[in-house]
Amino acid sequence: MPENTQIKLFEEKKVRSVWNEEEQQWYFVVVDVIEILTDSKNPTDYIKKMRKRDPVLSEGWGQLVTPLGVQTAGGTQRINCANVKSLLRIIQSIPSPKAEPFKQWLAQVGYERMQEIENPELAQKRMKEIYEKKGYPKDWIDKRLRGIAIRQNLTDEWKERGITKEKDFAILTAEISKATFGLTPSEYKNVKGLTKKNQNLRDHMTDLELIFTMLGERVTTEISQQEKPEDFEGNKDVARRGGNVAGVARKETEKELGHSVISSENFLNLDEKSNGTLPENNLPE
Known part of the structure; x- marks a missing residue:
């Protein structure tokens, strides 16, 4: 959403x-x-x-x-x-x-x-309660909430740089995602078998996927705050570079683990699985 x-x-x-x-x-x-x-x-x-x-x-x-x-x-x-x-x-x-x-x-x-x-902590508390009621594991919830905070910091930074249109936010987000995972968000949703428009990709990510998503967005924010790009193309360049940092880290992690971090696993069947899969929800990104 x-x-x-x-x-x-x-x-x-x-x-x-x-x-x-x-x-x-x-x-x-x-x-x-x-x-x-x-x-x-x-x-x-x-x-x-x-x-x-x-x-x-x-x-x-x-x-x-x-x-x-x-x-x-x-x-x-x-x-x-x-x-x-x-x-x-x-x-x-x-x-x-x-x-x-x-x-x-x-x-x-x-x-x-x-x-x-x-008191912003109340908003976080209520969101945590919603995730818990839907069956999300506690350690996953902690990462998800942290990811939401990092995402908010990034969108605030983009607004400071003059980004106001929803489509421009989507383009910049896609640049980070492509550099981090080699996939745009829509392509990533296809990998996970998410077909409904209201299914939030990040609510279907594994722990590692969330971690690298956070890394790409946080580094993008840091670079943007230092360089203060003045136009959209400048923001796109920063987004690619921030995502690339996470992409390099992901590839190194995959070498150590011997398998891809990118997973087709989604969280739609909590009742049928016991390995941390979660049900669909409609919380905003």
Whole structure:
């Protein structure tokens, strides 16, 4: 999933959400909320009827919702989302006893995020708990969380260097991956048999794969901080060089071990295996 996108659960039902970094608040997919609160088989049609009977929604819909990029089965698509304030106004037009618990749930989500902003360790703790519930081994979780922190430092550095477009982040990430493993992320997913768009490659990596991924990204960050590339091509060069450091280390490791670090093993069948394989999850990269 995109870095700022998450799946949240309300009464075991999925609500897609997008974190707006500039506004420091969550946006929720409106159609997901309507489906939960109305049990409608056609929530899109329900929204149309709701707007017709409520003049405020009819006239001010464009001020209440914002089309944002959301991961779907068909890829990232722009879907109408609303922040907590706007969503509460929309919910007022739903004659449903489910509305009040949902309001409380939204308040709890917002409160937890505010806590995480004040104390980032809480965010890490909650993420760790999610991985544990899905059956991930503790030592693997520690590496994964460390990798997320290193990745965040790298993306922050890229933003400092003027990288803002999602596709440019993807290109630079691919440069590191090719230099480290000889594979782009999409090629790597094919090796592991990951066919769904929402399957996060790093959640299916082995310990060593995670370690070399971290090394490539951390070295890239260090080089970038020292050299401060001023354009995209400069950032690509730094990404290749950072990944190459990890690539050299990987090849030396493979010589010592006598086998490839790159593994086709994925973590989709935890119940069927006992060697550290993990189930699919939708946590953001």
